[in-house]
Amino acid sequence: MARKILCVAEKPSIAKSVAQHLSGGHFNTHSIRGNTFVKNYEFDFNFSPPWGQCSVTMTSVLGHLTSLEFTQAHRQWNSCSPGQLFDAPVETEVDKDKKAIAANIASQAKYAGALFIWTDCDREGEHIGSEVRQVAFESNRTIEVKRAKFSNTERAHIIRAAQNPVNLDDRQVNAVAARIELDLRLGAAFTRYTTLSLRSLGGDLADRVISYGSCQFPTLGFVVDRAPKAWKQVPQDGQSKSHEIAEDLYNKGWISYPRTETDTFDQGMDLKKLIERQSQDHAWGGYAQTLLRGGFQQPRGGRQNDQAHPPIHPVNYVASHSLADDERRVYEFVVRRFLACCSEDATGESTTVDIQYGDETFSATGLIVLERNYLVVYTYEKWTSSQPLPKFTLNESFEPTEANITEGETTAPGYLTEPELISLMDANGIGTDATMADHIAKIKEREYVMTQPRTGGAQTNGVNGRGNRGARVGRGSSRGASSAGGAGRGGDGRSVQQFIPTTLGVALIEGYDGIGLESSLGKPFLRKEMEIKMKEICAGTKSRNDFVHETLELYKAIFVRTQQQVGVLKAACRKYVFGGQP
C-alpha cells in the first residue's frame, strides 16, 4: 500500500513550485479551511528507499507558526515590576491568525508515515521546521520527521532534495529559540521600564510608548551618531528602491532568491544550463554562446557562504519586452553579472607616472585593456575611466603645455541616507535582509527619527550641536510609518531619503550613552555579540542554556545600572525634548 508523506514548506509559493517539480505538473489543489493563502497539493512521488512510491500532500505555513509570550500573569504592564520580566515564565503559543494552518498540518499528519520539512535553509527556517514538527507530533507521536535541503527551486535540485532528506538541525533550532527568548525578555523589560520612568516627566512623554529593542536601538544610534556632522547637504545620485524589484523577479521565477550572504556557487550547480537559457537573448545571447563554446570559467569562490542561498543568478529566461522598465534593468543586471562571473578575467597594463614640478609631486595612472573578456558583457564596469597616458621614460624631463590650480573643498557628510543606514545595519549584524526595513519603520513610528528626501543644492542645517532645531517630537512633526514596510521610501522614487533624529531620539541615545555602561544600548556591539554567540550554538561550541543565562545576567546588570542612573536619562529628555535644545 502506498504510504502517505506530508511535506510542509515555509510559504505557499515554495509549496507550489516543489509540487510542480515533484509531480511533473500533475497534482490536485485543495483549499484549506480558514486560510486563503495556504493550499494543499496532492500527487504521487517515488521517494528513495525506504519510502518508495508515496501519496504526497504538499502544503505550507506562512513563516513562523508560533510566538513566545509571557504567561497571563505577567502580560499586564502593572502586573509586575519590569525587572521581573528577565525571569518571568513564558509560553509558546500558536499565533491567533495561524490556528487554521496548524490545524491543517495536524490533520494531514495524522495518517502520514513521514513529515518532510521544506522550509528555507537558514536558521529561522530550521526553527520554523521545528514548529511544524511540534504541531505534527501532537496529532501523530510516531511520525518520522525528515528535512529536505534545498537552496533554489530548480527542478533537478528539488528532486535531489526530495531523495536525499536529512535531519532537522537542532543546534540551529536552539540558537533561534534563544534569540526569541532574549528578544522578548529584554525588549519587554526595557520598554516597560523606559516608558514608565519617562512618563513621570509629563508633557509629551506622558502618553507614548518608548520602546527598546536589540535592533531598533542601534538603528536609532546610527542615525543620531551622524546627525551632528550634518552641515551641508551633499548632492547624490538617485537610487532605485531595487531589492523589491528583485524580490518580485524571484517570486515570478526569473531569478534566484535575492540575498547576498553568499558569494560562492556550489560545485554541483549546473551553471552551463543557466547560461544556455540566456543564449536566445538578442543583447547578451551571443556572449552567452561564446561562453558555451569554450569561454566558460568556473567562478572563483568568495569567502561568504551561508549554505542557504546561492549567489543571485538568473533561473529562467524572460524576454525584455515582457518586463516593466525597472524589472528589465534589474533582470539585465543580474544576468550580466552572472555571465561575467562565468567569464575569464580581463587583463590590462597600467602605468603610473610620478612628476616633480617645483616643490610639488603629482601622480597619474593610466590603463590599457589588453583582453576585455568579462568586460564585454559586464557593461557597468569600464576600465577606461583613467586617462590614456603618453609614453614616458624614467627620469625624463618635459615641459608642460598647461598648469592650472583649481579650487575645491572637502564637504562634511550629510545626514545618514537610507542606503548608508542599511549598510551600517548589515555590517554590524543588526536585523536580517527581511527585517531591516521593519526596524527603520519602527523608529519612525516611535517618532525617534523623521525622514526627508535629500534634494540636491546647498541647504544648510543647524551647524552647531545636534543640527536639527526643527525636528521636535510633537505631533505636528509626526510622519509615522504608515507607508507599509516603508523604511524611508516615498518621494518620487528617485530621491534618497535621509534620516533626521527627533529631539526624543537624540535624548534616548545621549541618555543611555551617559549612563556609563561599558557598552551602551545605543551601540551595535551588544547585538553583534548575540549574533556571534548564536553562530557558536550552531557550531556546537556553546549551549543554548549558557547563552541565555549569561546574556540575561549581562542585561540584568545593565538594567540595574539604568535604574540607578535614570536621572541621566531624564536629564537628557529635559534638555532635548522639553528644552528644545539641538
Added chain:
DNA sequence: GCAAGGTC
C-alpha cells in the same frame, strides 16, 4: 501598550 523573526 513591550521585541525580532518569518510571510500575505
